Amino acid sequence: MIKIAIVGTGNVSHHLNKAISKANGLTVVQIINSRSYIQENTTDLPDIYIIAVSDNAINSVAKQLKNTKSLVVHTSGSISMHALPERVRRGVFYPLQTFSKQSEIDFKMVPLCLEVEKQDDLFLLKKLASALSNSVYDTSSEQRKSIHLAAVFVNNFTNHLYQIGNEICAENRVPFEILKPLIIETAKKIESLAPIEAQTGPAKRNDTKTVERHLNQLKNSNLKEIYTLLTKSIQNTYGKKL
Amino acid sequence: MIKIAIVGTGNVSHHLNKAISKANGLTVVQIINSRSYIQENTTDLPDIYIIAVSDNAINSVAKQLKNTKSLVVHTSGSISMHALPERVRRGVFYPLQTFSKQSEIDFKMVPLCLEVEKQDDLFLLKKLASALSNSVYDTSSEQRKSIHLAAVFVNNFTNHLYQIGNEICAENRVPFEILKPLIIETAKKIESLAPIEAQTGPAKRNDTKTVERHLNQLKNSNLKEIYTLLTKSIQNTYGKKL
Known part of the structure; x- marks a missing residue:
């Protein structure tokens, strides 16, 4: 049985706790609010601390664990493993998914990107990850940052394009x-x-008339700029010029 | 029974033909290659011609139908109804979906945007649309162009962002x-x-350190430009400035 302490009480913590509770061979022994002082559960010492707090808080929260013998991992895509205390067994457990409390996540489908400082710790972290997900990756720091x-x-950015679509609809009462x-x-x-292969649309087929009409429809200069830049980028991808 | 002739043999025609064949009260009496001459099927005269050809071809293809008594509609999101012959009963039947021969489409879920010149024709076009989809909209020309x-x-643009994600992965052997x-x-x-509400990420939370790190990671000036513009646009949406 792998004993896990989760630091943090946000969305990642919420979904992680749910997934661990359902998984075989894993148990959550502590959930620690990142604003409170971390007191090690000595009677039921965790094998792994998972620091699931915002990027900016990782360093200060993890500092409190500088004497632990347990493996300490954070869940961030963009923060270095070195944000964790130096003398600790450290690593990264980055779940590549967008979490919100409102929507259910099938954790078995969440890609987990793993990184450890000492190769000895990879076995434990992989055991944890494989119990949670069918999609486990060893990634270097560079790879993880690229994935992020x-x-x-x-x-x-895609969600922002949805937001723009929403605005255009609202303006036209659609x-x-x-x-x-x-x-x-x-x-x-x-x-x-x-x-x-899936790309379609006026930019791809170099349909300059439609592009021009669309630009005339857009009143907002920010949207015009986004339309122009992405159209140009698609054109360049397919080797055409406007 | 509504009799339908489809002009064009591309993706829209393919999926439309499949959906019509499955629907009650509709039948395809002709499928006409847009490159061949349109000969009216006088023994089984269609009630509706659906011109499902590329935007640029609509005008020249539809010209051949200038004497028909049938309703003539095109399927384009951005072309005016007036691209169809003047003295004909004309309209638009715009299915808002991305069609490719490889993937199955549940036509019942495809929003259909309808437009007719003469209100008398709306009943017939709506009957056709309702037999095919649960999602039928009366739209003005302006609305249809905005939807497009x-x-x-x-x-x-979203697919292009996927393509960029793909490139970043490939460069980093992920x-x-x-x-x-x-x-x-x-x-x-x-x-x-x-x-x-769904927006997350460094731009939204004004995490300038992560934005800076990402910009440093990007070597391609086009991607840097896209990253900067979309980040700025998200910041502006949430009332923050970089």
């Missing part, structure tokens, strides 16, 4: 609902097709 | 597979949450 950067494009089947299909399409 | 523009943001659960979840999240 790629995630910003496909999640944060319910945003109308775009939802397209949004889902766009995401599902790349399960069987590489994005470069 | 919004679709470019949430489909074409399988693109790793991003797919996140991509699907990002799309699914907005079924229950407005995009403005």
Whole structure:
């Protein structure tokens, strides 16, 4: 049985706790509020501390664990393992997913990116990860940071494009609902097709008339700029010039 | 029984034909290659011609139908109804979805945007649409053009962001597979949450350190530019400045 202490009480902590509770061979022995002082549970010492707090808080929270014998991992995609205390057995356990308390997550499908300082600790961390998910990756720091950067494009920026779609609908008194089947299909399409194959639209087919009409429709200069830049980028990808 | 002739043999025609064949009260009496001459099927005259050809071809293809008594509609999101012959009963039947031959589409879920020149024709077009989909909208030309523009943001541009994610992964020898659960979840999240609520990430929380690190990671000036512009746009949406 792997004993786990989770530091933090946000979305990642919430989903992690739920997934650990359901998994075989894992148990949560402590959930620690990141604002309170971390007192080691000496009667039921955790094998692993999972620091699931915001990026900025990792360093100060983890400092309190500088004398622990347990493995200490954080869950951030972009923070160095070295933000954890120096003399501790340290590592990273980065679940690549967007968590919110409102939506259920099938943790078995969440890719987990693992990193350890000492190779000896990889066995334990992998055992934990494999009990939780079918999708476990050993990643270097560089790879993890790249994955986090790629995630910003496909999640944060994509959601912002949804937001822009929503704005355009609202301005024209069209319910945003109308775009939802397209949004889902766009995401599902790349399960069987590489994005470069799935690309469609006026930019891809060099349809300058439609591009021009769209730019005339857009009143907001910020949206014009985004439209122009992404259109140019698609054109360049396919070797055409506007 | 509504008799339908489909002009064009591309993706829209393919999925439309499949959906019509399955629907009650509809039948396809002709499928016409847009490159061949349109000969009216006088023994089994269609009630509706659906011109499912590329935007640029609509005008020249539809010209051949200038004497028909049938309703003539095109399927484009961005082309005016007036691209169809003047003296004909004309309209628009715009299915808001991305179609490719490889992936199955549940046509019942495809939003259909309808437009007719003469209100008398709305009944017939609506009857056709309702037999095919649970999601039928009367839209003005302006609304349809806005929907098409919004679709470019949430489909074409989003797919391009997936492509960028793919590139970043490839450069760092990470399988693109790793991003797919996140991509699907990002799309699914907005079924229950407005995009403005679903937004996360360094731009939203004004985490300038992470933004700076990401910009340093990006070597490609085009990607730097896209990252900067979308980050700025998210910041502005949430009233913060970098």
